[in-house]
Amino acid sequence: MTSIKTARSGLIRVGFSAAMALIAIPAVAQQVTLQSYDGSITLRGNLVEFDGQNYQIATAIGAITIDAYQVSCEGEACPDPSLLRSEFRIAGSDTIGADLMPALVEGYSFALDADIASNEINADGSIGLAIEDLSGGRIADIEIASLSGEGFDALLDGTASIGMASRPVRPREAQAFNDANLGNVTDPTQEHILALDGILVVLARSNPVRNLSIEEMAGIFAGEITNWSQVGGANAPINVYIREEGSGTRAVFEQNVMDVIGASISSTAEVIENNADLSDAVASDPFGIGITGYASARNAQPVGIEEVCGIVTQPSAFNIKAEEYPLARRLYLYTTNAALPNHARNLIEFVNSDAAQDIIADAGFIDQGISGASMNEQGLRLASAMMAAEDLDQLSDVRDFASLMLNAERLSTTLRFQPGSSLLDAKAQRDVVRIAESLSRGGFDNKEVLLVGFTDSIGRPDLNRALSERRADQVLSAILNAAPGGTIDTDQISVLGFGEISPVGCNETFTGRQVNRRVEIWVRDRV
Numbered sequence: 001m002t003s004i005k006t007a008r009s010g011l012i013r014v015g016f017s018a019a020m021a022l023i024a025i026p027a028v029a030q031q032v033t034l035q036s037y038d039g040s041i042t043l044r045g046n047l048v049e050f051d052g053q054n055y056q057i058a059t060a061i062g063a064i065t066i067d068a069y070q071v072s073c074e075g076e077a078c079p080d081p082s083l084l085r086s087e088f089r090i091a092g093s094d095t096i097g098a099d100l101m102p103a104l105v106e107g108y109s110f111a112l113d114a115d116i117a118s119n120e121i122n123a124d125g126s127i128g129l130a131i132e133d134l135s136g137g138r139i140a141d142i143e144i145a146s147l148s149g150e151g152f153d154a155l156l157d158g159t160a161s162i163g164m165a166s167r168p169v170r171p172r173e174a175q176a177f178n179d180a181n182l183g184n185v186t187d188p189t190q191e192h193i194l195a196l197d198g199i200l201v202v203l204a205r206s207n208p209v210r211n212l213s214i215e216e217m218a219g220i221f222a223g224e225i226t227n228w229s230q231v232g233g234a235n236a237p238i239n240v241y242i243r244e245e246g247s248g249t250r251a252v253f254e255q256n257v258m259d260v261i262g263a264s265i266s267s268t269a270e271v272i273e274n275n276a277d278l279s280d281a282v283a284s285d286p287f288g289i290g291i292t293g294y295a296s297a298r299n300a301q302p303v304g305i306e307e308v309c310g311i312v313t314q315p316s317a318f319n320i321k322a323e324e325y326p327l328a329r330r331l332y333l334y335t336t337n338a339a340l341p342n343h344a345r346n347l348i349e350f351v352n353s354d355a356a357q358d359i360i361a362d363a364g365f366i367d368q369g370i371s372g373a374s375m376n377e378q379g380l381r382l383a384s385a386m387m388a389a390e391d392l393d394q395l396s397d398v399r400d401f402a403s404l405m406l407n408a409e410r411l412s413t414t415l416r417f418q419p420g421s422s423l424l425d426a427k428a429q430r431d432v433v434r435i436a437e438s439l440s441r442g443g444f445d446n447k448e449v450l451l452v453g454f455t456d457s458i459g460r461p462d463l464n465r466a467l468s469e470r471r472a473d474q475v476l477s478a479i480l481n482a483a484p485g486g487t488i489d490t491d492q493i494s495v496l497g498f499g500e501i502s503p504v505g506c507n508e509t510f511t512g513r514q515v516n517r518r519v520e521i522w523v524r525d526r527v
Helices: 100-111 151-156 171-179 214-222 248-261 275-283 317-321 342-351 354-362 375-388 392-404 426-440 461-482
Strands: 002-006 012-015 031-036 042-050 054-059 062-067 071-074 086-092 115-121 127-132 138-146 162-165 191-203 211-213 239-243 270-272 288-293 304-306 328-334 372-374 409-416 447-454 493-497 518-525
Touching: 031 054, 042 062, 086 151, 086 342, 100 115, 100 127, 100 138, 100 342, 100 354, 138 342, 151 162, 151 171, 151 328, 162 342, 191 248, 191 275, 191 317, 191 342, 191 426, 211 214, 214 239, 214 248, 214 288, 214 304, 239 248, 239 275, 248 288, 270 275, 275 288, 342 354, 372 375, 375 392, 375 409, 392 461, 409 426, 426 461, 447 461, 461 493, 461 518
Parallel strands: 002 062, 086 138, 086 162, 211 304, 239 270, 239 288, 447 493
Antiparallel strands: 002 012, 031 042, 031 071, 042 054, 054 062, 115 127, 127 138, 162 328, 191 288, 191 328, 372 409, 409 518, 447 518
16 A cells, blocks of 8 residues: 655655555545645545545556645545644743743644644633634644643643653653553654753853853852852842752752752752743843753843863853753654654654754754864863863873864764663764764765764773773664665765763763763765
């Protein structure tokens, strides 16, 4: 049987089976016309079956099955349009729900060649969006409820089809879903990485302090450092602003900053319930400090994070995308194993598409598209690696690395592994597909692609170098498996391992993971 499915961009991909045979068509079958919402493809045939999800039509070339939620249907045999309507609720993090999720729903409607017919604020503060096709037929009714810290509860009790979170699910929360027979929410089929973000520590632009260490940040928010003169600023009291308990922004900050010194946020800190308002409050207070998301920095001044050897990491888009800024975080959409309303399922697919990446960037977040940085822009990481080298052999490895990458460009895609495992994590699995698709399309024609592995410093250096090369080779296998057969020129891909040369910062751990257990991707002109 031939199957047709709409691509994420709204176009239709047609795939014909090797053996196509006409099927028996009931006498009641009637001709219908199916047209993709963007108008690029029209199909005509006798409607054989509609199962609530797909149309099956008989054509001169055989039976074709097509997703009913991606096409319009014309003809007396077409089902009642109300049968194709989806109603669902998205609930959770206001970091995602305030602006990003509505923008993505609008982008999804455009991909269907439809439009947002209404955009209303409900009595409870949630956003109600209605999608209609060009003929005025209602396609979907979607409610977006920004409920910081409550997305998992809404997903668990069934009041939301999709949960938004600005932090990963906690083990006890995941166990609750498992106990309710709602699946493993840490599985990539239920945990969807939407975008990247950075927790920024922000000051007023008039404040002369530009960098703080993690320990200094923790001391300030714990109330142990109370005057700016203690961290190189003016002789003035420090006014602390913080998000409310339960917010994902605060949770990530507590885990990766406060836990470093085993302290809690001071009870005297002023609590503000959304990132944008907190940024504005800090920007207007010359002695203020607070935390916010990358997309909500507004007129406040982010500080760099100073590591123990003096290297400062700035919250740049590339550093966050490569997850090398110590307070980088992932933004998530979660689902259960229950059947999703059809447009909810297709919306999840859309937000992972290339078309959605521009929407994510326009909303001020860090998209997952592939970007690059030259070796010149990686100067600090080389300085860090040299300072961290413990002997002449490691210094020689750093020199070899710099020499090899001198005319290369590093891609933002950095592939990491699950904690305590040799398996790629959920984001890396998706990034492998992106790289494979780009290679298959000729995105790196005339380039040599270098897969470069690194390890931590535990164990013998020679064994670590061999391990890092095996990890890079593992990524190569994953890329080849993710690509259509024979579409990637393996001669253009090289696998390298540099062991423990400490390619990031001065510390081997931050944001709860071992940053050096990774595979980077570099490209350079083929010779």
